[in-house]
Amino acid sequence: MSHKPTIIGLALPNIPWEDRPAGCSDVLWRSARNPILPRNLIPSSNSIFNSAVVPFEGKFAGVFRCDDKRRNMQLHAGRSDDGIHWTLKNERLEFVQTGDEPFEFIYGYDPRVCWIEDRYYVTWCNAYGGWPTIGVSYTYDFETFYQTENAFLPYNRNGVLFPRKVGGRYAMLSRPSDRGHTPFGDIYYSESPDMVYWGRHREVMRTAGGWQSTKIGAGPTPIETTEGWLLIYHGVLTSCNGFVYSAGAALLDLDQPWKVIRRTAPYLISPQMLYECVGDVPNVVFPCAALTDAATGRIALYYGAADTVTCLAFCQVDELIDFINSNSM
Numbered sequence: 001m002s003h004k005p006t007i008i009g010l011a012l013p014n015i016p017w018e019d020r021p022a023g024c025s026d027v028l029w030r031s032a033r034n035p036i037l038p039r040n041l042i043p044s045s046n047s048i049f050n051s052a053v054v055p056f057e058g059k060f061a062g063v064f065r066c067d068d069k070r071r072n073m074q075l076h077a078g079r080s081d082d083g084i085h086w087t088l089k090n091e092r093l094e095f096v097q098t099g100d101e102p103f104e105f106i107y108g109y110d111p112r113v114c115w116i117e118d119r120y121y122v123t124w125c126n127a128y129g130g131w132p133t134i135g136v137s138y139t140y141d142f143e144t145f146y147q148t149e150n151a152f153l154p155y156n157r158n159g160v161l162f163p164r165k166v167g168g169r170y171a172m173l174s175r176p177s178d179r180g181h182t183p184f185g186d187i188y189y190s191e192s193p194d195m196v197y198w199g200r201h202r203e204v205m206r207t208a209g210g211w212q213s214t215k216i217g218a219g220p221t222p223i224e225t226t227e228g229w230l231l232i233y234h235g236v237l238t239s240c241n242g243f244v245y246s247a248g249a250a251l252l253d254l255d256q257p258w259k260v261i262r263r264t265a266p267y268l269i270s271p272q273m274l275y276e277c278v279g280d281v282p283n284v285v286f287p288c289a290a291l292t293d294a295a296t297g298r299i300a301l302y303y304g305a306a307d308t309v310t311c312l313a314f315c316q317v318d319e320l321i322d323f324i325n326s327n328s329m
């Protein structure tokens with residue numbers, strides 16, 4: 001490659017950051033402060049994980065998956081000055097209904113937050129009549145959240161928006177699934193002219209060997225780079241002790257994101273630290289958000305660990321893209 005791959009986007013000088021520890025040769029390295037959100041940060045929470053954060057008014061805001069002490073899956077809004085220390089509302093997020101048929105909130109989990117044009121969109125796994133599909137809402141201030149139409153019919157999970165229109169239309173990745181703990185799953189691409197009607201569905205990628213052999217699902221909002229959309233995604237292996245959730249990365253074509261340029265054969269991160277291996281669901285790393293600084297190429301990746309706590313890891317975009325190129329399937 002003749003030039004250094006870079007992020008196409010805004011600078012974020014206050015991105016949370018720690019240099020790669022001495023002696024570490026991994027392309028993605030964990031924060032020494034993990035887990036950054038403990039499971040009991042707010043009185044109502046049993047666990048806080050698989051959560052999404054974005055830059056907001058010079059600081060940070062986010063939507064967090066907090067399972068409550070009844071073990072119901074809830075979404076909570078949060079704020080932070082530095083992306084590390086968070087203040088979460090103890091009460092779950094309530095949606096203002098915008099449609100003619102108000103949606104009852106039954107459960108919500110695995111939120112993603114994505115700035116598009118003039119607002120922050122929140123997508124999540126939303127129960128419609130009790131079955132999972134992709135909920136859609138938007139907010140301007142992380143105080144009031146307006147719920148719109150679900151993107152798809154049940155059963156679907158891991159709905160992840162692109163941060164700008166592609167070919168003149170909004171774009172979303174998702175993972176059609178089933179009513180249970182889905183033992184299959186591939187990543188698909190869909191387009192919408194208006195964020196209500198979704199179609200022109202395209203297959204992006206299927207399961208592959210090893211860590212990504214049972215199912216795969218998009219993670220954070222795709223990151224626009226000079227080499228394509230950088231997609232960090234989770235992959236699941238079925239071991240004799242159950243599912244193991246790891247994460248890898250792919251590069252998707254900028255104009256036709258359903259076309260995979262390359263994708264990693266090895267994982268970038270798998271459950272290895274105690275807080276990833278021990279918790280309510282052992283052996284899970286589940287990325288849902290990434291902060292990026294286009295000026296330095298720094299990426300801060302937020303991921304849930306063991307369905308219990310929220311963690312942070314770091315990488316440099318040029319090193320990650322070199323890794324994808326030299327470890328491609």
Ligand code: BMA
Nearest residue numbers: 050109110181281284286307
């Ligand atoms: C998936 C989702 C995730 C969770 C994972 C492991 O189906 O429910 O929220 O992290 O299972 O339990």
